[in-house]
Amino acid sequence: MTKPRSRRGGGRPTIADVARKAGVGAITVSRALREPGRVSEDLRRQIQAAVDELGYVPDPNARALASARAEVFGVLVPSLTNSVFAEVLRGIYDSLSDSSYRIQLGNTHYSGLEEERLLQVFGPQRPAALIVAGIDQTPTSRRLLETAGCPVVQVMETGPDPVDMMVGFSHFDGGKAATEHMIEMGYRRIGFIGARMDPRSQRRLAGYRAAMEAAGLFDARLITTTPVPSSVTLGRELFRDALAKVAMLDGVFCNNDDIALGVLFECHRASIAVPKTIGITGFNDLDMMEVAFPSVTSIRTPRYEIGRLSVAMALAAIAGKRPQEPVVDLGFELKRRESTAR
Amino acid sequence: MTKPRSRRGGGRPTIADVARKAGVGAITVSRALREPGRVSEDLRRQIQAAVDELGYVPDPNARALASARAEVFGVLVPSLTNSVFAEVLRGIYDSLSDSSYRIQLGNTHYSGLEEERLLQVFGPQRPAALIVAGIDQTPTSRRLLETAGCPVVQVMETGPDPVDMMVGFSHFDGGKAATEHMIEMGYRRIGFIGARMDPRSQRRLAGYRAAMEAAGLFDARLITTTPVPSSVTLGRELFRDALAKVAMLDGVFCNNDDIALGVLFECHRASIAVPKTIGITGFNDLDMMEVAFPSVTSIRTPRYEIGRLSVAMALAAIAGKRPQEPVVDLGFELKRRESTAR
DNA sequence: CAATGTCGTGGTAGCGCTACCATCTATCTC
DNA sequence: GAGATAGATGGTAGCGCTACCACGACATTG
Numbered sequence: 001m002t003k004p005r006s007r008r009g010g011g012r013p014t015i016a017d018v019a020r021k022a023g024v025g026a027i028t029v030s031r032a033l034r035e036p037g038r039v040s041e042d043l044r045r046q047i048q049a050a051v052d053e054l055g056y057v058p059d060p061n062a063r064a065l066a067s068a069r070a071e072v073f074g075v076l077v078p079s080l081t082n083s084v085f086a087e088v089l090r091g092i093y094d095s096l097s098d099s100s101y102r103i104q105l106g107n108t109h110y111s112g113l114e115e116e117r118l119l120q121v122f123g124p125q126r127p128a129a130l131i132v133a134g135i136d137q138t139p140t141s142r143r144l145l146e147t148a149g150c151p152v153v154q155v156m157e158t159g160p161d162p163v164d165m166m167v168g169f170s171h172f173d174g175g176k177a178a179t180e181h182m183i184e185m186g187y188r189r190i191g192f193i194g195a196r197m198d199p200r201s202q203r204r205l206a207g208y209r210a211a212m213e214a215a216g217l218f219d220a221r222l223i224t225t226t227p228v229p230s231s232v233t234l235g236r237e238l239f240r241d242a243l244a245k246v247a248m249l250d251g252v253f254c255n256n257d258d259i260a261l262g263v264l265f266e267c268h269r270a271s272i273a274v275p276k277t278i279g280i281t282g283f284n285d286l287d288m289m290e291v292a293f294p295s296v297t298s299i300r301t302p303r304y305e306i307g308r309l310s311v312a313m314a315l316a317a318i319a320g321k322r323p324q325e326p327v328v329d330l331g332f333e334l335k336r337r338e339s340t341a342r
Numbered sequence: 343m344t345k346p347r348s349r350r351g352g353g354r355p356t357i358a359d360v361a362r363k364a365g366v367g368a369i370t371v372s373r374a375l376r377e378p379g380r381v382s383e384d385l386r387r388q389i390q391a392a393v394d395e396l397g398y399v400p401d402p403n404a405r406a407l408a409s410a411r412a413e414v415f416g417v418l419v420p421s422l423t424n425s426v427f428a429e430v431l432r433g434i435y436d437s438l439s440d441s442s443y444r445i446q447l448g449n450t451h452y453s454g455l456e457e458e459r460l461l462q463v464f465g466p467q468r469p470a471a472l473i474v475a476g477i478d479q480t481p482t483s484r485r486l487l488e489t490a491g492c493p494v495v496q497v498m499e500t501g502p503d504p505v506d507m508m509v510g511f512s513h514f515d516g517g518k519a520a521t522e523h524m525i526e527m528g529y530r531r532i533g534f535i536g537a538r539m540d541p542r543s544q545r546r547l548a549g550y551r552a553a554m555e556a557a558g559l560f561d562a563r564l565i566t567t568t569p570v571p572s573s574v575t576l577g578r579e580l581f582r583d584a585l586a587k588v589a590m591l592d593g594v595f596c597n598n599d600d601i602a603l604g605v606l607f608e609c610h611r612a613s614i615a616v617p618k619t620i621g622i623t624g625f626n627d628l629d630m631m632e633v634a635f636p637s638v639t640s641i642r643t644p645r646y647e648i649g650r651l652s653v654a655m656a657l658a659a660i661a662g663k664r665p666q667e668p669v670v671d672l673g674f675e676l677k678r679r680e681s682t683a684r
Numbered sequence: 685c686a687a688t689g690t691c692g693t694g695g696t697a698g699c700g701c702t703a704c705c706a707t708c709t710a711t712c713t714c
Numbered sequence: 715g716a717g718a719t720a721g722a723t724g725g726t727a728g729c730g731c732t733a734c735c736a737c738g739a740c741a742t743t744g
Contacts, residue, residue: 014699014700015700015701016700024723024724025723025724026700026701026702026724026725027702027725028722028723030701031722034702039722039723040721040722040723043723057462059407059466059699059701060467061407061467061701062699062700062701064406064407064729065401065406065407065699065700065702066700066702066703066728066729067701067729068702070403072446080429080431080432081425081429086422086425086428087422089422090449093422097449100463102467103446104444104445104446105445105446105447107432107435107439114439120399121442122444123399124400125403126403232629232630232633233629233633236633261630265630265634266635268610268635287575288603288607290575291574291575291577291578291603291604293607293610356729356731357730357731366693367694367695368695368730368732369731369733372731373692373693373732376732380691381692381693382691382692385692400731401729401730401731404699404729404730404731404732405730405731405732406699406731407701407732408698408699408730410699410732
């Protein structure tokens with residue numbers, strides 16, 4: 001007789017212990033825990049008592065192996081410090097905190113290759129769902145998502161060709177709306193200032209360009225961008241560059257609110273009147289834009305809601321209830337404020 | 343003969359497939375992958391060839407079950423949107439991106455109960471290490487951490503009684519240094535403005551109080567706090583409250599930089615001269631404080647470094663190399679800027 | 685040169701759970 | 715009242731991997 005491996009697990013009670021104590025089969029315990037409706041009231045109570053007494057907690061790793069499905073949501077974002085994604089995450093977390101799903105978070109650093117690597121790590125784990133930011137996956141990433149065998153939600157943007165589901169809004173339209181607003185307010189030499197210039201920023205730029213061209217105001221020199229990661233500091237630098245480059249600049253549409261804030265501070269420092277001499281519009285509408293002096297016009301994006309809805313859609317898909325429309329556009333809202341109130 | 347469950351895993355190659363193809367035992371494949379040094383050069387090459395050809399990827403769930411250890415770092419932070427924790431996370435991620443560890447992130451919402459719940463979820467998974475923010479765990483949480491059977495690193499603060507290891511700095515000293523600086527710069531009626539008032543904020547307040555009392559300047563009416571979550575907007579509100587309450591207020595030490603920014607904007611709006619009429623000091627030294635106009639004095643905290651070091655310590659502990667000194671104080675730095683340059 | 689150690693390799697037996705199928709009882713149908 | 719159906723329960727056999735132990739080959743020691 002070989003002695004068993006003496007609980008290398010560390011002595012925690014197993015489902016067999018509960019089954020023995022409750023006088024039922026192990027499988028009935030399993031069912032009582034996962035599908036209480038399929039076990040009689042009587043046994044359920046007995047089992048619950050045994051569970052409580054032993055302090056039994058199912059082993060998630062054993063579960064995952066046996067059922068070929070881990071109770072994990074894989075989430076991939078391009079940045080942890082960009083507060084836009086932080087709010088998407090907050091939405092995801094808030095929607096998942098009542099469930100038993102754990103969240104595995106990956107940081108792609110805006111890199112397609114890193115995204116591939118992370119999907120390669122996440123996939124074999126058989127997550128319950130995957131939520132990824134953006135719609136510009138590499139072909140390899142796309143294939144990995146398609147073969148993941150779980151619901152996939154692409155967030156932050158919308159597009160014509162979802163891997164599975166999508167929740168977001170149109171960055172092109174956002175950029176266009178912001179620019180049109182500035183034109184409407186009487187600005188003419190409106191610069192575009194952008195950092196990082198990831199695909200979403202590119203689309204905002206395209207929206208800016210479309211609006212400027214439609215008004216006959218487009219001039220390539222008005223555009224100042226850099227691939228460098230965005231920051232308030234960088235906003236100041238880029239604004240200085242733009243001022244040095246373009247005579248008569250009378251407004252700027254900023255890629256995002258960090259940049260806009262840098263521009264605003266530089267205007268203060270250089271005693272440039274906002275909105276009189278220079279108008280400023282940001283993107284995302286962070287909390288502080290409303291408080292800034294002068295308050296800054298921005299495009300309010302539904303970041304938190306995107307997080308919430310992405311989880312709701314994934315959960316529905318897991319439950320077998322796929323939505324009619326796999327692509328949801330949550331839109332955006334132009335917040336008119338002092339910085340463009342000429 | 344019963345037919346096997348026909349690869350309910352989904353047809354992915356298993357270690358047995360690799361072993362067969364390479365003409366070795368399964369265990370040798372396992373070793374070649376985990377401890378290459380213990381397998382001969384020859385077999386290692388053969389096995390690698392088989393792995394490549396089949397596209398074999400080990401099943402992390404099976405691994406976790408068999409070895410009673412998941413390649414997962416559990417990380418618990420109180421907030422996702424507070425950029426302070428975002429930077430700690432960035433440090434953690436950057437230090438872990440070369441390894442095969444996955445990261446499971448929990449959001450405690452500054453709640454001890456939620457922390458307990460998350461530890462109860464993380465524990466049974468047998469993570470490779472746990473990193474938790476703060477040192478004020480509930481007794482239950484503390485017990486869960488102690489019995490987790492893996493390295494534990496408490497981050498953001500230091501204290502006398504680590505569960506296992508600690509990386510952080512003294513918030514009391516930070517608050518004291520900031521206040522002393524303002525006193526030194528000639529401010530006398532220095533208010534304390536704080537939101538959220540989590541344990542770390544409380545300690546900053548205690549530091550403020552110690553400095554004020556030492557200088558004979560303390561007055562309880564100078565303190566304006568709220569349990570409401572911190573934001574730039576709230577900074578403005580609290581500052582207004584403080585102004586209404588305290589005659590002759592000539593400076594404010596803010597709980598954090600969001601609050602400080604709200605104060606700064608309100609000063610602009612109300613045409614209060616900074617630093618002449620009111621001096622402002624923040625806490626954390628976010629990127630934007632240097633760019634703000636006027637630039638804002640703040641306490642620079644080593645957030646990113648805390649993330650990096652916490653992982654390094656955990657990794658070392660996993661490898662059996664526990665540090666001599668389990669508690670590491672990374673300090674902070676007072677950044678003197680225009681907002682207090684009277 | 686026997687005794688001892690070390691290294692490389694493999695077989696076996698689980699890890700703790702759930703899928704699958706079988707069984708049994710109670711209820712329903714005509 | 716025989717047969718069919720549905721619901722509750724259990725046994726068995728894995729899921730894919732690694733811990734443990736065994737074993738043979740070779741080197742080391744006095």
